[in-house]
Amino acid sequence: MFFKALQEDISAFMARDPAAHSRAEVLICYPGLHALMVYRMSHWLWGKDWRLLGRIVSQVAKFVTGIEIHPGAEIGRRFVIDHGNGVVIGETSIIGDDVTVYQGVTLGGIAPAVDSESQKHQKRHPTLEDGSIIGSGAQVLGPVVVGKGARVGANAVVTRDVPPGVTVVGIPARVVMPRDRKKAKEFVAYGTLTEDSPDPVIRYIETLRGQVHVLAGRIGELEAKLETCGQGPENGSFDGDREDEPTEIASGGKS
Ligand SMILES: CC(C)(COP(=O)(O)OP(=O)(O)OC[C@H]1O[C@@H](n2cnc3c(N)ncnc32)[C@H](O)[C@@H]1OP(=O)(O)O)[C@@H](O)C(=O)NCCC(=O)NCCS
Structure with a gap:
């Protein structure tokens, strides 16, 4: 079982x-692989309720590889951490299959609860769905979902959900270009598209589609908030000068 998973990880x-x-090179020289091997052990210990031992094992891996993966995190198959130094993966992170992250990525916690005791029982860290790619130095914060096949650009800061198949960049992260469904199923090293990518007009339309998708989500969220305050569309008009939270993911795009 362990060796089968190892073979699969090396292939990834x-x-x-x-x-x-070569496979030998990956086995010997890739700290991302070493951190993943140790994580599988520490996660097993964590699951058996040997939590302190799990933490100790993961701290040893952090010391050796520079990659910190909390044993409580859930990680799917064929996870690749390339280069790896400075990667931090928090306790309640969930990572799907075929996800790739580069050096300096943080899957960090933001929790709405005020006291740390109740924070302990909340999901505080991100979920990365299958096939997503997180560029070097990106910070993905809070219990957000990075959708299937989405790409987060190097050094982006993500604090809102990223829809499946789109690309987000910048601080705060905004959509620049969604991948079409076909592309979302393929892996392109470093997340960059190739010359057979759709032509610029199609890419632009895809960008607009991605932004419409995000805006629709934000409108839904705002309507729900208004309804909670008794000011939903069915209860009257949207009056007053409200200062909404920044719409970082929704506000960007190519121009
Ligand atoms: C985000 C990313 C996936 C986009 O790749 P792409 O699909 O080829 O996109 P493009 O290069 O056409 O860029 C699209 C737009 O986003 C901008 N952009 C790309 N990456 C960006 C980033 N990290 N931060 C800010 N803007 C970025 C480009 O300047 C371009 O803007 P423009 O249309 O105004 O000119 C890629 O740039 C990236 O950051 N990949 C991660 C690579 C990485 O971490 N490598 C580490 C290897 S060790």
Whole structure:
């Protein structure tokens, strides 16, 4: 079982890193793989309720690899951490299959509850759905969902859900270009699209579609908030000068 998972992990590194030339090289020289192997052990200990031992094992891996994966995190198959230094994956993170993250990525916690005791029982960290790619230095904060096949650009700061298949960049993260469904099923090293990507007009339309999707979600959220305050559309008009939270993911795009 362990060796089968290891074989699969090595194949994933070979497939996704153009700099990987042999399986032996991946096995010996890739801290991302080493951190993942140790994580599988610490996660097993965590699941058996040997939590302190799980934490100790994961701290040893952090010391050796520079990658901190909390043993409580849930990680799917074929997870690739490329380079790896400075990666932090928090306790309640959930990572699907075929996800790739680069060095310096934080899957960090933001919790609405005020006291740390109730925060302990909340989901505080992100969920990365299958096939998503998180660029180097990106900070994904809070219990947000990065959708299937979405790409987060290097150094972006994400604090809202990212719809499936889109690309977000910047601080705060905003949609620049969604991937079409076909592309979302493929892995492109570093997340960059190739010359066979859709032409610029199609990409622009796809960008607009992604933004409409995000805006529709935000409108839904705002309507729900208004309804809670007894000011929903069915209860009257949207009067007053409200200062909404920044609409970071929804506000960007190519121009
Ligand atoms: C976000 C990313 C996936 C987009 O790749 P792409 O689909 O090829 O997109 P493009 O290069 O056409 O960029 C689209 C737009 O986003 C901008 N952009 C791309 N990456 C950006 C980033 N990280 N931060 C801010 N803006 C970015 C581009 O300037 C461009 O803007 P424009 O249309 O105004 O010119 C890619 O740039 C990225 O950051 N990949 C992560 C790579 C990485 O971490 N490598 C580490 C390897 S060690």
